[in-house]
Amino acid sequence: MTLGADRLHVIRCYERLPPMSGGMERHISELTAAQRRQGVRVTELFNSGMPTGESFQIWSGLRVDRVRPALLRAGIFYLGAAMKRIDSSDNRTRVLHVHGDWPAFLFGDALGRLLGVRAAAASLHECLHSFSSVYAWVLNRYDPIFTTGLHESTVLTEVTGKPVIHLPSAPAELFFASPTYRGDPVDVIVVGSLTARKNMEAVLELAAQRPQLTFVVYGDGPERVRLEILRVQRKLNNLQFRGAVGPEDIHAAMCTARLFVNTAFAEGSPTAALEAMASGLPVILTPSNDYSMIVEQGKNGRVTQGWSVDELTRSVDEFLDDPQRLADAGYAARKVAQIHRWDVKATIVTNAMIAAAERHGSFDK
Numbered sequence: 607m608t609l610g611a612d613r614l615h616v617i618r619c620y621e622r623l624p625p626m627s628g629g630m631e632r633h634i635s636e637l638t639a640a641q642r643r644q645g646v647r648v649t650e651l652f653n654s655g656m657p658t659g660e661s662f663q664i665w666s667g668l669r670v671d672r673v674r675p676a677l678l679r680a681g682i683f684y685l686g687a688a689m690k691r692i693d694s695s696d697n698r699t700r701v702l703h704v705h706g707d708w709p710a711f712l713f714g715d716a717l718g719r720l721l722g723v724r725a726a727a728a729s730l731h732e733c734l735h736s737f738s739s740v741y742a743w744v745l746n747r748y749d750p751i752f753t754t755g756l757h758e759s760t761v762l763t764e765v766t767g768k769p770v771i772h773l774p775s776a777p778a779e780l781f782f783a784s785p786t787y788r789g790d791p792v793d794v795i796v797v798g799s800l801t802a803r804k805n806m807e808a809v810l811e812l813a814a815q816r817p818q819l820t821f822v823v824y825g826d827g828p829e830r831v832r833l834e835i836l837r838v839q840r841k842l843n844n845l846q847f848r849g850a851v852g853p854e855d856i857h858a859a860m861c862t863a864r865l866f867v868n869t870a871f872a873e874g875s876p877t878a879a880l881e882a883m884a885s886g887l888p889v890i891l892t893p894s895n896d897y898s899m900i901v902e903q904g905k906n907g908r909v910t911q912g913w914s915v916d917e918l919t920r921s922v923d924e925f926l927d928d929p930q931r932l933a934d935a936g937y938a939a940r941k942v943a944q945i946h947r948w949d950v951k952a953t954i955v956t957n958a959m960i961a962a963a964e965r966h967g968s969f970d971k
């Protein structure tokens with residue numbers, strides 16, 4: 607007898623949930639909501655943020671996400687998770703779903719065995735942060751395995767010998783709708799955490815090279831103070847930092863912007879880029895991953911060959927200097943975003959979990 611979604615119990619593990627900012631946090635929240643709409647029972651194990659359904663907070667008095675190094679952080683989180691008593695009286699088939707990187711997969715393996723789940727799924731949202739052999743080791747028992755980045759899917763398929771599923775993130779449904787209000791008109795919008803990896807200095811350079819254009823950055827992080835000082839020192843009056851805001855405000859801003867830019871050095875799948883595409887914006891991305899499944903060169907945006915600010919500037923000019931091309935690219939971007947909706951992603955994840963559960967008598971086997 608084939609297992610149905612309404613007989614599946616997913617135990618989902620990650621330290622942070624919205625309203626904590628971040629693309630991974632939004633990904634996890636939206637996936638959970640979409641699976642619950644399918645009838646899947648989802649129990650979230652988290653530490654910071656606000657759950658929207660069945661959940662357990664692991665350490666209420668400790669910001670686990672601030673603990674360093676990552677190995678210690680994962681150990682503390684999964685130790686607490688192991689002490690939670692998760693009701694299983696409905697006799698649904700339990701699947702553990704671990705989101706994070708290799709330390710989380712390492713400790714998640716122990717949690718899966720303790721809980722006696724039928725299968726364990728792993729989702730890697732970022733680039734690889736260790737040797738591929740480390741991932742081959744910690745992912746040995748996981749099935750299915752998902753990555754938001756196409757490059758990581760290719761590498762992990764090779765090193766694990768398992769078919770790794772490329773699952774780019776997706777926009778929340780509100781990004782396909784008309785906003786309840788609109789933000790101030792702007793030429794270029796940037797959305798992302800202000801960390802060194804996001805390479806936000808390139809945005810300042812862009813603003814310096816194109817003083818006739820307006821730029822706005824949404825997001826916060828440890829680099830913000832330094833970037834704000836640089837903006838003032840360089841007298842970049844055409845650039846504003848707006849801080850971290852909610853999805854409704856991001857959507858309102860995107861609907862009055864003309865172009866989305868991401869300058870990161872390394873990414874999995876930038877959720878904000880797909881949100882921009884759903885809002886009808888062409889996207890300019892640096893080659894922080896393989897985006898061939900999302901961006902059609904010159905048609906709905908462009909992925910640059912490198913991180914040269916001159917190349918980024920030419921790419922921005924390519925669209926903003928040609929109103930018809932900009933409009934056509936925005937339409938094409940929205941069309942691609944339609945493929946990446948959360949109900950579609952949730953079906954892929956649920957079906958993969960069901961198939962894995964039917965393959966395995968238990969996680970230990």
